[in-house]
Amino acid sequence: MQPGYFFEGGAELVGKVVLVTGAARQLGGRFVRRIQRDPEVERVIAVDAVSPPQRLGSAEFVRTDIRQSAIARVLAEHAVDTVVHLAVTGGAAGAPGGRSAVKETNVIGTMQLLGACQKSPTVRRLVVKSSTSVYGGTSRDPAVFTETTQPKSLPSAGFAKDAAEVEGYVRGFARRRPDVAVCVLRFANILGPFADSALAEYFSMPVMPTVLGYDPRLQFVHEDDVVDVLRLAAGEPRRGTLNSGTFNIAGDGVLLLSQCSRRLGRPTVPLLLPAVTWVGSALRAVGVTDFSPEQIRLLTHGRVVETSQMRDTLGFKPMYTTVETFADFARSRGSGLLPPERVERAVRRAAAVLRVEGQEIGAGVDEGAKR
Amino acid sequence: MADAKVIPFDEDRPRRRGAVRKVRAVPDPAEPAGSSESVEPGVGSGPEPAPAGAGDGWDRRIAGGLAFLRRRITGEYEVDDFGYDKELTDQVLMSLLRPLYDKYFRVEVKGIENIPKEGGALIVANHSGTLPLDGLMLQVAVHDRHPAERHLRLLAADLVFMLPVVNEVARKAGHTLACAEDAQRLLEAGELVGVMPEGFKGIGKPFGERYKLQRFGRGGFVSTALRAGTPIVPCSIVGAEEIYPMIGNAKTLARLLGLPYFPVTPTFPWLGPLGAVPLPTKWTIQFGEPIPTDGYAPEAAEDPMLMFNLTDQVREQIQHTLYKLLVQRRSVFF
Incomplete structure (x- = not known):
């Protein structure tokens, strides 16, 4: 028990019991370690089907599969009042059981968990991790998605479809249990030094295949911000804010895929769209990376979301912008075949050959900015 | 021929103003490498006139071009939420148009x-x-x-x-x-x-x-x-x-290609790419x-x-x- 606990007055003095699903994953583990340090949290129950590779601190780990009804017993046994559902994932390339197991955990697991929550009299708050991929992404979509944008075409398979279905069940649950505060967080692509997502793997390839003739706009959110916003959503709302509802979570700004590859120093190979699909399945067969059709969709049309709800209603301000998130990720991955610094030096050398001094390049920058 | 003599002054003025502006906004030397946009062949024949200010101006332009090139190949430029690349538009796309x-x-x-x-x-x-x-x-x-x-x-x-x-x-x-x-x-x-x-x-x-x-x-x-x-x-x-005076519309071909219309002009598609001028x-x-x-x-x-x-x-x-x-x-x- 935290020392600060006794100084907090009022009704919140009742220590909270937080249940976190998907705790064996990188992000879940970090969140479990972080939330147990919060003064109003009394106990943290971490749940996953596999044992966590990292330590979870003082949290209590319960090894159970959320696809089974046993999860209801866990909820009742520990009198859980806050459920943070993080077991909605795209699944890494090497995940056991492959895509169908991931899908089952996402969809059936969510149904079981929601069923358990519905029966539990103690649950007061539910936080669900979703993704901005529920918006799909086609050439006919508006450039920026808001929380109310209806997708032009629903994702037909993959994680995006799972997330859309999960959100549908969560909406149903919210209708049936209006007394439970439900918060759905739609995260943009999560990156950071420890990211293990499919996109992080893609950015780690020595040569990145891209779709010829398309330069998608990408948005990132930093792992640290993800943990922070989950904490915000799992706690009591601060004055003047509301933490139930659906929110887009993304860092400010936009990076084009071409900018990403140049900043990483990794060359790209533009391929025709059918060829990308083919190369993608070949890479997946070898187990290099999870190059799903949905990822190809992201790398074709990109996805940008509006985050004013996150700022104004949820009251969350991310620490990292999209550019800073990407820079942090790039630092952790080491340089590619064409590090930007070396390219920059080459240009300077060319400038020296042309007898133009570095100072004048600076002047040229100013002039360029003025134009 | 008589037509050509009666160009009113106010019609001529803005054109000359445009020519002055052009010297100021001459494209960077780095540009051609950047993109091979759809510049019509007829346009390519009239290259940018070299400005009067020689040596110094060229040095500066090369420096500007290299700085531009450096920013582009290291990815250190900004785009807005819609993907609008102001720098590329100003320096390259506008200069091409x-x-x-x-x-x-x-x-x-x-x-x-x-x-x-x-x-x-x-x-x-x-x-x-x-x-x-x-x-x-x-x-x-x-x-x-x-x-x-x-x-x-x-x-x-x-x-x-x-x-x-x-x-x-x-x-x-x-x-x-x-x-x-x-x-x-x-x-x-x-x-x-x-x-x-x-x-x-x-x-x-x-x-x-x-x-x-x-x-x-x-x-x-x-x-x-x-x-x-x-x-x-x-x-x-x-x-x-x-x-492009559109005298016909090959509707069947348009439907096959998924286009709203397929134009037939006196030159296109008869002259091939030349007809697209x-x-x-x-x-x-x-x-x-x-x-x-x-x-x-x-x-x-x-x-x-x-x-x-x-x-x-x-x-x-x-x-x-x-x-x-x-x-x-x-x-x-x-």
Whole structure:
């Protein structure tokens, strides 16, 4: 028990019991370690089907599969009042059981968990991790998605479809249990030094295949911000804010895929769209990376979301912008075949050959900015 | 021949002003490596004139070009939420379009003062020419002739964003999909937005119907401007109708290719790529008096009658100006 606990007055003095699903994953583990340090949290129950590779601190780990009804017993046994559902994932390339197991955990697991929550009299708050991929992404979509944008075409398979279905069940649950505060967080692509997502793997390839003739706009959110916003959503709302509802979570700004590859120093190979699909399945067969059709969709049309709800209603301000998130990720991955610094030096050398001094390049920058 | 002698002074002046500006905005030497855009062969024959200031100017330009190149290849440049790459547009795309604008179509701009100095405004223009060159020329006109060098954000058809390469360049040039969400977001951000409500009906109409305005969609652009409280600037473009005189439409082929129309002109597709060279018509772009929209109540945007009336008002004004400009025009090519 935290020392600060006794100084907090009022009704919140009742220590909270937080249940976190998907705790064996990188992000879940970090969140479990972080939330147990919060003064109003009394106990943290971490749940996953596999044992966590990292330590979870003082949290209590319960090894159970959320696809089974046993999860209801866990909820009742520990009198859980806050459920943070993080077991909605795209699944890494090497995940056991492959895509169908991931899908089952996402969809059936969510149904079981929601069923358990519905029966539990103690649950007061539910936080669900979703993704901005529920918006799909086609050439006919508006450039920026808001929380109310209806997708032009629903994702037909993959994680995006799972997330859309999960959100549908969560909406149903919210209708049936209006007394439970439900918060759905739609995260943009999560990156950071420890990211293990499919996109992080893609950015780690020595040569990145891209779709010829398309330069998608990408948005990132930093792992640290993800943990922070989950904490915000799992706690009591601060004055003047509301933490139930659906929110887009993304860092400010936009990076084009071409900018990403140049900043990483990794060359790209533009391929025709059918060829990308083919190369993608070949890479997946070898187990290099999870190059799903949905990822190809992201790398074709990109996805940008509006985050004013996150700022104004949820009251969350991310620490990292999209550019800073990407820079942090790039630092952790080491340089590619064409590090930007070396390219920059080459240009300077060319400038020296042309007898133009570095100072004048600076002047040229100013002039360029003025134009 | 007698025609050529009576060029009025006021018609000549803006053209000379444009030539002066061009020297200032000569493209960087690094450019050709950057992109092999669709520069028409006819345009390539007239290279940029070398400016008078020699040695020093060249050094500076090389330095500027190298700095530009360095920023581009290290990815250290910024794009906005719509993918608009201001630097690339200013330094490369505009410079590629400028010869077409200055030398080929010799665009004359009237009423540029009707575009506000700052804040959002919706420019509504007629659409013609088989290929949307009128939109691009409008973009150059607003940027080069407006004292504040404003950037026009065009709303483009979904076909533009379905085509590879084209969608990429369009986004970087600041265009976005013609939908209410994007238009309103841009207007509320204080951007200058350009829209051609006739759409494919206007650009793909047969040559015989030139300068006859088609239906203005459902007038969605008016309600968007009303919601954002921004003025509507009507704009009439003369000259674009004749660049590709569309004498036929191969509908079956269009349907096979998934296009809204497949143009048949006296030269295309008979002469192959050569047939895709536009005719060197003389263009006039006139911006009309802005129509204010801030006097209406917020719920007025839901009133269909008011929307139709305002749409008609804009349409009438553009059509009227088109006829006036056509009467004033001496020849299609001069």
